[in-house]
Amino acid sequence: MSARWRLRRRRARERSRRRRALGLAVLALALVALGVLAYLYLTRKTWWEIALEPAPASCRCVAFRLDDIQDFFTREAQVDLIKIFLEEGVPLTMAVIGGSLHDDRELIEFLQPAASAGIEAANHGWVHSDHTALTGREQRDSIVRTNDRIRALFGVEARTFVPPENPFNDQTLSIMKEFGLTHLSGSVFLKADQPPFPLKNGDMIFHFPQTAFVSDVDTPTGVWRLVPPEQILEMIRDSVGQHGFAVVVTHPIAYYDRTEAGYVYHRALLEPLRELLREVKRGFKVVRIDEIDRQGWIPKDVPRTLRLREHAVSWRGGATRLATGAEVAIEVRGERLVLERRGGAWPAPFVLLLPEAITPGAPTILAAGESLPTLRWFNPEAATWIVYADPPPWARSLQVMPQGGPAPGR
Structure with a gap:
C-alpha cells in the first residue's frame, strides 16, 4: 500500500468519526429539545390569575337604622328623630314593632308621609323579643303579621328584617326568603357575620348588620348613653374600611333620662345627631339598608x-x-x-x-x-x-x- 492510499484511509476514518460524533451530538440535542418540549407540555400554563384593585365604585355607604318604632312609649323622640332625617335629606331605615303600632293615630299619621318621603319601613317583629327563643311557627307569625301591618299602614312591602335584640337562626332566614324579605340587619357586635349571608339552598339573604351606634345601653343598669359624635365617625370609618359599608343604629329611648318620677325627654340631646348627619353626608353616600345591594355592597345607582x-x-x-x-x-x-x-x-x-x-x-x-x-x-x-x-x-x-x-x- 502506498503512503498516499493510507493517508486517504485515515482521512476517511476521521471524517466518518466526525460524522458519527456530529450525528450523536444532533441526536443528543434533539433528545434534549424533545425533553424540554415534553417538560413544557407537562407543565404548560393552565390558569391565569388577575388581581383586582378595590372597585372604584365600591359602596363607601352609610345606612342609619332607628329601632323600636311603636306607639306605647318614646313618641316625642321618634317624631323628632325622623324630622331631623327628613330636614337634613338623609335616608333612614325605621324598624317597626308590628304589634305595638296601632293606637296612636297622630303618630301613625306622621309616619305615613315619612314612609312616602323615602324612609324605609323595616320589619322589627310583632313583639320585641328574641326570635331565636320562638318556635318556627311563632317566628313565622311574628314576621308575617308585621309585614301585613307595614303594608296596611304605609302601603309598602317590607324588604328588611331587624331581629329584635339582634339574634337570628336558620328558621329566621327561611321565613324571610319565603315572604320576600331580602335584607337582614342584626348586629356585628353580637354575631360577627360577614355579609352576604347564604341560605343553605344557595339563595341569598343579604346581611348588613349594625357596625356602629349613636347610643348604647349599660346592660347591668339598663341606662342608655349617647356616644360622642367623633367616636361614631371613627366607628363608621373603621366599618367602611373593613366591610365597605356601615350601619349606624340608634334608639329613641336613649334621649330620655330615667328618674324616680318616670322618664324625662331631653330634645336638646338630638342636636349632636344633626351635626353627625351633616358630617357623614360630606364624606359618604348615605342610603337605606334595602338600597345596599348584592354587587359588592354597591348602591344600585353606582356604575x-x-x-x-x-x-x-x-x-x-x-x-x-x-x-x-x-x-x-x-x-x-x-x-x-x-x-x-x-x-x-x-x-x-x-x-x-x-x-x-x-x-x-x-x-x-x-x-x-x-x-x-x-x-x-x-x-x-x-x-x-x-x-x-x-x-x-x-x-x-x-x-x-x-x-x-x-x-x-x-
Whole structure:
C-alpha cells in the first residue's frame, strides 16, 4: 500500500468519526429539545390569575337604622328623630314593632308621609323579643303579621328584617326568603357575620348588620348613653374600611333620662345627631339598608366597573406578568351578573372565582346556567359568562382558564 492510499484511509476514518460524533451530538440535542418540549407540555400554563384593585365604585355607604318604632312609649323622640332625617335629606331605615303600632293615630299619621318621603319601613317583629327563643311557627307569625301591618299602614312591602335584640337562626332566614324579605340587619357586635349571608339552598339573604351606634345601653343598669359624635365617625370609618359599608343604629329611648318620677325627654340631646348627619353626608353616600345591594355592597345607582391591576400567568414554577390595563364591566340583569371584558391583552375565556363567598374556608366558583354553588373548575369557551353572587371588592380574584384542564394544585 502506498503512503498516499493510507493517508486517504485515515482521512476517511476521521471524517466518518466526525460524522458519527456530529450525528450523536444532533441526536443528543434533539433528545434534549424533545425533553424540554415534553417538560413544557407537562407543565404548560393552565390558569391565569388577575388581581383586582378595590372597585372604584365600591359602596363607601352609610345606612342609619332607628329601632323600636311603636306607639306605647318614646313618641316625642321618634317624631323628632325622623324630622331631623327628613330636614337634613338623609335616608333612614325605621324598624317597626308590628304589634305595638296601632293606637296612636297622630303618630301613625306622621309616619305615613315619612314612609312616602323615602324612609324605609323595616320589619322589627310583632313583639320585641328574641326570635331565636320562638318556635318556627311563632317566628313565622311574628314576621308575617308585621309585614301585613307595614303594608296596611304605609302601603309598602317590607324588604328588611331587624331581629329584635339582634339574634337570628336558620328558621329566621327561611321565613324571610319565603315572604320576600331580602335584607337582614342584626348586629356585628353580637354575631360577627360577614355579609352576604347564604341560605343553605344557595339563595341569598343579604346581611348588613349594625357596625356602629349613636347610643348604647349599660346592660347591668339598663341606662342608655349617647356616644360622642367623633367616636361614631371613627366607628363608621373603621366599618367602611373593613366591610365597605356601615350601619349606624340608634334608639329613641336613649334621649330620655330615667328618674324616680318616670322618664324625662331631653330634645336638646338630638342636636349632636344633626351635626353627625351633616358630617357623614360630606364624606359618604348615605342610603337605606334595602338600597345596599348584592354587587359588592354597591348602591344600585353606582356604575359597576372593576379595573384590573395586574394580569399574570401562573404555572408550577411561578408567575410572569403578561399584560396590564384590562377592564371588566359588570352589568346586573335581574338576579344575575354579566361580566364583559373591555380592552386589555388577556385571554378571552374566563370564570369568576369567589373566594369564601359561599363556603367559608374554600373558594367557590359560580358560572353560567348554575343555580347552586359548586366547588369545581370550568373550561369556558365564551368571553362573557353569567355568575351569581359577589364577594367584597377586596376579596375578588378573577380566574381565566384556557383549554388544558384545571390549575395544578388547586
